[in-house]
Amino acid sequence: MKVAIDKNTNLKLDNKNEYIYVFKDEPLDDLLKLNMHCINYKELEYIDINLTDYDIDCIKKTKPSEKDWDKIPKAKDYKFAIIVPNYNNDHGEYKGKTYLQNCIESILNQTYKNFKLIIVDDCSNDTSVKTIKTYKDDRIILIQNKRKRYNGGSRNVGIEYALNNVDFDYFTFLDSDDWYKHEKVLKTINNRLYDCEMMLIGMELIDKDGVFMKKYHEYNNYEDFFLSDNKVWCTAWARVIRKDKIVFFEESTLMEDRVWSYRQADNIDLDKVVNLKQVCYVWNRMNTTNSVSLVRNGIWNASAYCHIGHQLMLLENLKHKEMIPILKKRIERCKDLVNENKYLQY
Numbered sequence: 119m120k121v122a123i124d125k126n127t128n129l130k131l132d133n134k135n136e137y138i139y140v141f142k143d144e145p146l147d148d149l150l151k152l153n154m155h156c157i158n159y160k161e162l163e164y165i166d167i168n169l170t171d172y173d174i175d176c177i178k179k180t181k182p183s184e185k186d187w188d189k190i191p192k193a194k195d196y197k198f199a200i201i202v203p204n205y206n207n208d209h210g211e212y213k214g215k216t217y218l219q220n221c222i223e224s225i226l227n228q229t230y231k232n233f234k235l236i237i238v239d240d241c242s243n244d245t246s247v248k249t250i251k252t253y254k255d256d257r258i259i260l261i262q263n264k265r266k267r268y269n270g271g272s273r274n275v276g277i278e279y280a281l282n283n284v285d286f287d288y289f290t291f292l293d294s295d296d297w298y299k300h301e302k303v304l305k306t307i308n309n310r311l312y313d314c315e316m317m318l319i320g321m322e323l324i325d326k327d328g329v330f331m332k333k334y335h336e337y338n339n340y341e342d343f344f345l346s347d348n349k350v351w352c353t354a355w356a357r358v359i360r361k362d363k364i365v366f367f368e369e370s371t372l373m374e375d376r377v378w379s380y381r382q383a384d385n386i387d388l389d390k391v392v393n394l395k396q397v398c399y400v401w402n403r404m405n406t407t408n409s410v411s412l413v414r415n416g417i418w419n420a421s422a423y424c425h426i427g428h429q430l431m432l433l434e435n436l437k438h439k440e441m442i443p444i445l446k447k448r449i450e451r452c453k454d455l456v457n458e459n460k461y462l463q464y
Contacts, residue, residue: 137154137155138154138155138156138157139152139154139155139156139157140156140157140158140159141156141157141158141159142158142159194308194311194312194313195232195308196232196287196288196308196311197232197233197234197285197286197287197288198232198233198234198286198287198288198289198290198304198308198358199233199234199236199276199280199284199286199288199289199290199361200225200233200234200235200236200290200291200292201236201238201273201276201277201280201289201290201291201292202221202222202225202235202236202237202238202276202291202292202293202294203237203238203240203269203272203273203276203293203294204218204237204238204239204240204242204246204250204272204294205239205240205241205242205246205272205294206242206243206244206246207221207242207244207246207294207295207405208242208244208245208246208248208249209244210295210402210404210405212402212404216249217294217295217296217297217402217404217405218246218249218250218294218295219249220297221292221293221294221295221296221297222235222237222250222253222258223297224297224298224301224303225292225297225298226253226255226257226258227301228298228301228302228303228304228305229301229302229304229305230302230304230305230308231257232304232308233257233286233304234257234259234280234284234286235255235257235258235259236259236261236276236279236280236284237250237258237259237260237261237294238261238262238263238267238272238273238275238276239260239261239262239263239272240263240266240267240268240269240271240272241262241263241265241266246294247260247262259279259284261275261276261279263275267369268369268370268371268372268374269293269367269372269374269375270367270368270369270370270371270374270375270378271367271369271370273291273354273367273374274366274367274369277289277364277366280361281361281364286361287360287361288311288358288359288360288361289358289359289360289361289364290307290355290357290358290359291354291355291357292355292399293355293402295402295405296355296399296400296401296402297399297400297402298398298399298400299321299322299397299398299399299400303398303399306394306396306398307319307358307394307398310392310394311358311392312392313360314360314390314391314392315359315360315363315386315387315390315391316357316358316359316360316363316382316386316390316391316392317357317358317391317392317393317394318335318350318356318357318391318392318393318394319356319357319358319394319396319398319399320332320333320334320335320394320395320396320397320398320399321333321355321356321397321398321399321400321401322397322399322400322401323401323403324400324401324402324403324404325403325404326404330403332397333351334393334395334396335349335350335351335356335393335395336349336350337349337350337393340388340438340440340441341441341444343383343388343391344380344383344384344438344441344444344445345380345444345445345448346376346379346380346383352375352376352378352379353375353379354367354375354378354379355399355401356399357379357382359382363382363385363386364382365378365381365382365385366378368424368428370424371420371421371424371425371428372417372418372421373421373422373424373425376425377425377428377429377432380429380432380445381432383438384432384436384437384438384441385437422452422455422456423456425452426449426452426453426456429445429448429449429452430449432445433445433446433449
């Protein structure tokens with residue numbers, strides 16, 4: 119089955135056999151007219167609603183017995199603080215524009231306008247700052263670091279600025295060589311949030327030959343989600359986070375995302391996560407000059423050791439104590455890979 123729907127959903131469905139209609143007290147004759155699979159909400163332990171293809175006025179996951187069936191949450195107009203760290207990405211070409219230009223314009227061209235774009239430039243020595251200043255849009259806030267902060271520190275600068283100076287509800291992130299898939303990404307995200315604590319979004323990977331992979335988050339259990347490995351990737355841009363749940367990034371490392379994703383997961387209620395299985399983000403693999411996951415050097419090796427240290431420190435402070443043995447196993451695995459000079463996974 120593709121998606122569960124309820125009486126508040128008013129859609130033209132092409133193939134009704136792919137849907138389950140969840141009902142409360144509709145007469146049998148009315149249900150038979152639907153020509154759909156039907157189930158009473160009392161028979162369900164929970165409702166898991168896939169919001170992939172449609173704007174549905176219902177929540178992602180709920181225990182029906184705990185909800186007022188006639189008071190289903192509606193979408194709100196949320197305000198976003200979009201954090202973009204940048205270092206020397208005013209180069210390359212995609213559709214006649216640099217990577218940085220594509221990133222900025224994919225945000226400014228969104229049909230949903232309720233956002234502030236906070237670009238934190240990390241001591242670029244190319245034309246990045248000049249290019250950013252050409253965009254005369256009062257939604258753009260440019261911050262120039264006075265010292266090198268790398269991606270983690272630059273995101274922290276943006277987070278701190280937003281918390282102290284911007285009226286908003288949710289954080290979202292982009293890397294400055296990537297861009298939104300289409301102009302309705304923010305509208306799609308906004309329509310699915312329903313006050314959740316975190317949303318996961320899908321992406322596609324693109325290189326010089328075009329799109330070569332599309333990925334969605336797929337997790338079967340708490341361990342899959344928490345460790346952010348193959349089923350849930352660790353990148354900041356894959357998450358939309360309610361501002362009261364944000365945690366800061368590790369600094370002075372190129373592996374700022376992974377432990378941050380652990381700490382971020384440890385700071386939320388995982389029943390309040392929406393997994394939006396739509397391609398919203400374009401991950402640019404054409405950029406071979408700045409991409410940390412493509413360029414390995416001495417700083418990468420130092421970051422691997424730093425990554426182990428950050429995990430060890432997190433281990434002492436986990437709120438979700440059941441995750442302690444799982445994180446311990448990962449730490450030992452990381453130690454083995456580093457000692458064998460094989461730590462290649464971001």
